[in-house]
Amino acid sequence: MDKLTIEGGVALRGSVRISGSKNAALPILLASILLDSPARFENIADLRDIRTTTRLLGVLGRPAHFDDGVVTVETGPLAPEAPYELVKTMRASVLVLGPLLARLGEARVAMPGGCAIGARPVDLHLSALEKMGARFDLEDGYIIGRCGRLRGAHIHFDFPTVGGTENLLMAAALAEGETVLENAAREPEVTDLARFLIKCGARIEGHGTSDIRIRGVDSLSGCTYRVMPDRIEAGTFLAAAGITDGDLILQDCPLEELDAATAKLIQMGMRIESTPEGVRARREEPGSPLRAADVTTRPYPGFPTDMQAQIMAMLCLAEGSSVITETIFENRFMHVQELVRMGADVRLSGHTAMVRGVARLTGAPVMASDLRASASLVLAGLAARGVTQVQRIYHLDRGYEHIEKKLEALGARIRREAE
Ligand code: EPZ
Numbered sequence: 001m002d003k004l005t006i007e008g009g010v011a012l013r014g015s016v017r018i019s020g021s022k023n024a025a026l027p028i029l030l031a032s033i034l035l036d037s038p039a040r041f042e043n044i045a046d047l048r049d050i051r052t053t054t055r056l057l058g059v060l061g062r063p064a065h066f067d068d069g070v071v072t073v074e075t076g077p078l079a080p081e082a083p084y085e086l087v088k089t090m091r092a093s094v095l096v097l098g099p100l101l102a103r104l105g106e107a108r109v110a111m112p113g114g115c116a117i118g119a120r121p122v123d124l125h126l127s128a129l130e131k132m133g134a135r136f137d138l139e140d141g142y143i144i145g146r147c148g149r150l151r152g153a154h155i156h157f158d159f160p161t162v163g164g165t166e167n168l169l170m171a172a173a174l175a176e177g178e179t180v181l182e183n184a185a186r187e188p189e190v191t192d193l194a195r196f197l198i199k200c201g202a203r204i205e206g207h208g209t210s211d212i213r214i215r216g217v218d219s220l221s222g223c224t225y226r227v228m229p230d231r232i233e234a235g236t237f238l239a240a241a242g243i244t245d246g247d248l249i250l251q252d253c254p255l256e257e258l259d260a261a262t263a264k265l266i267q268m269g270m271r272i273e274s275t276p277e278g279v280r281a282r283r284e285e286p287g288s289p290l291r292a293a294d295v296t297t298r299p300y301p302g303f304p305t306d307m308q309a310q311i312m313a314m315l316c317l318a319e320g321s322s323v324i325t326e327t328i329f330e331n332r333f334m335h336v337q338e339l340v341r342m343g344a345d346v347r348l349s350g351h352t353a354m355v356r357g358v359a360r361l362t363g364a365p366v367m368a369s370d371l372r373a374s375a376s377l378v379l380a381g382l383a384a385r386g387v388t389q390v391q392r393i394y395h396l397d398r399g400y401e402h403i404e405k406k407l408e409a410l411g412a413r414i415r416r417e418a419e
Contacts, residue, residue: 002397004390004404006381007413008363012246014410015278016237018253019045019401020069021230023306024189026092027166028196028227029053032062032073033099034174035200039222041071045230045401048394052090056082060096073222078103084110084141090398094122095163097145098171101134107145111138117370118329124164128155132168132175152177152216160185160210160299166193172214173202181212187300188257192228199223231257232306233400234279236375238262239310240407241281242270242290243317243383248410253279260303264311268293268318292320292357297328309335309376316344317383318357325352335373338366342380342388363388368395375400382412391419 020043032039054064063074087093087110100107131153137144165185172179194207200220206212234253241248262272269291297305305328315322326332336346345356363386368374374396381388404414
């Protein structure tokens with residue numbers, strides 16, 4: 001396992017290109033299961049989860065090849081099983097359910113199991129697919145799904161589940177008749193999936209709103225599609241500019257999909273503006289302090305849960321006290337104890353973290369637990385006095401493409417080492 005060694009205290013400067021979105025690429029790549037002809041995907045980041053997805057496609061009969069930001073997926077006879085050894089490393093594998101049922105009428109997907117941030121059930125996916133005619137059994141830790149041709153249905157989600165909306169978009173695209181998704185997720189990655197499916201011939205309206213209407217078609221053809229930039233990687237670099245009192249230009253930054261996060265960063269004392277070179281991020285004035293702010297995570301377009309750990313690292317060094325409320329996941333505060341080891345003053349009470357700003361953080365050996373917690377520890381290490389070692393950074397490699405190279409190019413004293 002690798003670790004990152006960071007010597008903090010450098011104000012980051014320069015420009016960084018934001019990579020393609022992990023959370024858009026995963027469903028879009030898996031949607032190729034629906035296609036009758038090959039597809040080509042561009043702006044694909046080199047991430048562990050992307051490699052896992054291409055392996056999974058191969059296992060399902062869709063040979064996928066990744067090379068220098070491009071993934072090509074061939075067609076071929078489909079197999080119905082997503083094996084445990086792949087699913088246990090990537091929960092998003094559950095997104096093969098909709099496409100396999102739509103194309104094959106059969107799916108065997110290992111129950112993903114929980115992860116560090118929560119139980120992560122898929123009950124909303126299954127109950128919605130049952131309304132379309134699928135039947136599910138649980139055997140030996142596998143979800144076994146069977147159906148004839150899926151039928152369009154009127155579905156209301158109790159919670160605007162991102163994965164559930166994506167699974168149903170893919171299932172409904174080839175179903176018989178019309179499907180309505182009420183209280184659907186509005187995340188930009190869901191919209192990117194819908195745009196891809198439409199380019200393949202699907203008939204979808206209302207994507208990006210809470211009410212999506214899909215009229216099933218008989219077949220979908222491959223195409224070439226460029227995946228959107230990663231708004232969470234972008235948000236993480238905006239936070240890096242703020243926490244180090246740096247001055248960064250982000251190229252390919254999807255600013256319009258980051259409104260809630262940028263509004264909060266500006267409230268905390270940052271300047272974020274579009275320039276011809278890209279999005280420029282810095283503090284109001286060099287050396288001006290960060291201000292405390294209360295943060296509550298919400299489904300899109302609210303403040304993204306995937307930015308909660310990162311903004312907490314900043315608030316640990318802000319002037320004043322902040323209250324952070326995590327409403328999406330039941331256990332997304334794994335970074336707190338590690339930040340406390342660096343001198344942060346954070347107290348947990350259920351879904352709420354009370355953060356009292358301190359003058360400085362001090363470097364320490366810390367343990368990454370999940371993807372965004374790892375990012376939070378890297379941010380804290382960049383601003384801390386002394387050396388921080390972030391261990392188990394395979395978590396980080398799931399969602400950030402060559403992050404130490406990007407940070408080093410911005411002046412950070414950071415290096416990857418074997419643990
Ligand atoms: C997606 O996860 C993202 N992952 C997550 O990003 C992100 O945090 C999350 O959406 C929320 O924005 C990918 O896109 C691959 P949900 P997903 O279904 O689809 C509960 C990252 O860091 N729920 O909207 O799993 C669930 O337990 C990752 O990049 C049910 O109860 O999110 C959670 O509490 C982490 N039953 C909440 O809803 C269900 O059937 C949100 O889940 C489905 C979900």
